[in-house]
Amino acid sequence: MKPVEECIIGIVGLGLMGGAVALALRKCGAAGKGKLLACDTDSSALNAALAGGVIDEGFVSPEALLERADLVYLCLNPSTLLSFMKARMGSFKNGALITDIAGVKGAICAAMEETLREDLDFIPGHPMAGSEKGGYACSMYCDFRGKNYILTPLKRNKGEHIDYIKKLIRRMGFGKVTETSAAEHDRKIAFTSQLCHVIAAALIDCEADTNITSFGGGSFEDLTRIAMLNAPMWTELFIENSSALLSRIGQFEKSLGEIKALVESGQARVLEERLAAVRERRLLMNA
Amino acid sequence: MKPVEECIIGIVGLGLMGGAVALALRKCGAAGKGKLLACDTDSSALNAALAGGVIDEGFVSPEALLERADLVYLCLNPSTLLSFMKARMGSFKNGALITDIAGVKGAICAAMEETLREDLDFIPGHPMAGSEKGGYACSMYCDFRGKNYILTPLKRNKGEHIDYIKKLIRRMGFGKVTETSAAEHDRKIAFTSQLCHVIAAALIDCEADTNITSFGGGSFEDLTRIAMLNAPMWTELFIENSSALLSRIGQFEKSLGEIKALVESGQARVLEERLAAVRERRLLMNA
Incomplete structure (x- = not known):
């Protein structure tokens, strides 16, 4: 791969995350001597990014972007990403490096392991x-x-490409970069992200x-x-990762039920010990 | 009541909240021409507050404070407050105005309605x-x-005293002041505060x-x-308000179970509609 400053970088999908990626790439000087391209079906997002100087060129259809981009940042929901890769596999520039931002990795990794073009x-x-915006x-x-x-x-990823992407990620301002398997990612994300969204939704739903916010003190x-x-996006993420998520909901329900039982039976000492352990x-x- | 600047204000309990109340009273000029007193069994808290100029005098025993204070801010856990009032009812200055900060109100209001000295x-x-600190x-x-x-x-509260305390609260920087019954408070707080603490505890407990925080993105x-x-404090609050809290946990469990069932059965459209309604x-x- 050529130095990231000299790359033509193509961002596919200029929503919240695509826009934030474009902004971070622009700020850190990536594609500074190359070009920052973006495509989106929504031309108003492209126009705003062009007007703000965040991207150099915008496209409503991805072909012209894909045939020029050395590095492609796919900023799409998981299902859109999968259908995009299926439909556009032939359009990528020879030897292009691709990365994505999707919140569930199992299906994407399996599909790419099997169907990615040899040179990509x-x-x-x-x-x-x-x-939340x-x-x-x-x-x-x-x-x-x-x-x-x-x-x-993926098993097929070149070490130098992983290092290249990691360096770019740090340059964009991110802190800790963790490498793990798609399955491990999906199990852990089901807890730290999806379960939390389900809980927040249930709290409002009930x-x-x-x-009631007149009685709020910050916790709620x-x-x-x-x-x-x-x-739409969270529905997709929940259902795509349903097996891990359902297991996490069950795990949480068990703890919730046990704490509830301690309150119900008035076992103050046991409850206090359990809460103290939670605090620790x-x-x-945080450490 | 004399103007709050001229009052001798006594803070009973100089923990997190007592300290914050002292600081806010000091900053807003209350007791500026009077005195700000505090008592706590922990002399190190008193010494820190004296050294920082937050209070004028500190006491490890409440008698000397109570006999002088025109306005008493009780910053104690509910059970400590109840036993304090029982033991010290005779020590308050004639005509003193008292307020508290306890997170559950039913038992305190009932006790004060019945046992408060006539002149207080x-x-x-x-x-x-x-x-959380x-x-x-x-x-x-x-x-x-x-x-x-x-x-x-309380039914027995004088309107002018309620207005006096409300004015002081606003002066301390608070926003919305809501008047409600103890029962309504306890039902609503069980939701906005206690249920949220139970949920947070269960999330860590499980x-x-x-x-896992390497996989955190802010939600968790x-x-x-x-x-x-x-x-110890939250154990007391949960058990003191257990009937309202248990009902709130049940309410939350129902919504959580329904969302779980939609994920489990893969009913994407119904789930998406439910999440969209939650968002709205x-x-x-916020409005």
Whole structure:
């Protein structure tokens, strides 16, 4: 791969995350001597990014982007990504390096392991940064600094390509970069991300009184901010990763039920010990 | 009541909240021409507050404070408050105005309605501001600005005293002040505060891997910050308000179970509609 400054980088999908990736690439000087291209079916996002100087060229159809891009950042929902790769496999530039941002990795990794064109390389990734706000217009609220990034490399990935992407990720401002398998990613993300979104949604779902926030002291607001979710995308993520997610919901329900039983039976000492252990564990997670 | 600048104000309990109340009273000029006193069994908290100029005098025993204070801010856990009032009822200055900060109001209001000395007035309150950090040393992290404050007046409270306390609350920086019954407070707080703490605790309780935060993107961190809770205090609050809390846990479990069933059966369209309705409801709560 040529130095990232000299690359033509193509971003496919200029929504919240695509926009945030474009902004971070622009700021860190990637494609500075090359070009930053983007395609999206929504021309208003492209026009805004062009007007803001975030991208150099915009396309409503991906062909002209794919045939020129040395590096392609696929910023699509999992199902759109899979159908995009199937339909456009022939259009990528010879030797292009591809990465993505999808929140569930199992199906994508399996498909790419089997069907990726011989000359291409695809490093599956998941930037752990988002926002309850959606769309290109909100991409500036999506702060990458210090955030986690997960890579789930394919067996066929070249080591130098993984290093190349990792270096770019750090340059974009991310903190810890973790490499793991797609299965491990999906199991852990089911907990840290999907279960949390299900819980936030259930908390809002179970109370119709929108004036209840007069009684809020910050906890409720913090726990339910992510309930302002992108419903189509999260539906897809939940169902795509349903087996891991259902197991995580079950795990949570068990703990919830046990704490409930301690409250119900008034076992103050046992409850206090359990809460103290929770506190200690959570403090360790900060370390 | 004399103007609050001229009052001798006594704070009973100089922990996280007592310290934050002292700081806010000092900053807003209350007792500026009077005195700000505090008592706590922990002399190190008193010494820190004296050294920082936050209080004028500190006492390890409450007698000398209670006999002088025109206004008493009880910053104690509910059970400690009840035993304190029982033991010290005779020590309050004639005509003193009392308020508190306890997170559960039913038992306190019932006891004060029945047993409060004739010449005293007690306005039960709950500042909806706290921190997962505890103790006087952390009281500066407890930011009152714009936060909610709930008052659950007794039948016997004088209107002018309620107004007096409300004015003081606003002066301390709080935002919305809501008056409601103790029962209504306890039902609503069981949802916005206690249920949220139970959920955060269950989320940490159900996963032993403290390295899971490498896979965190903010949601998990936001949902579990309050799991760093003060275990003895929250045990007391949960058990004291168990009937309302258990009903709220049940309400939440029902919604969680229904969302789980939609994921399990892969009913994407119904799930998406439900999540979209959640999003709309949560957005209304911001309004």
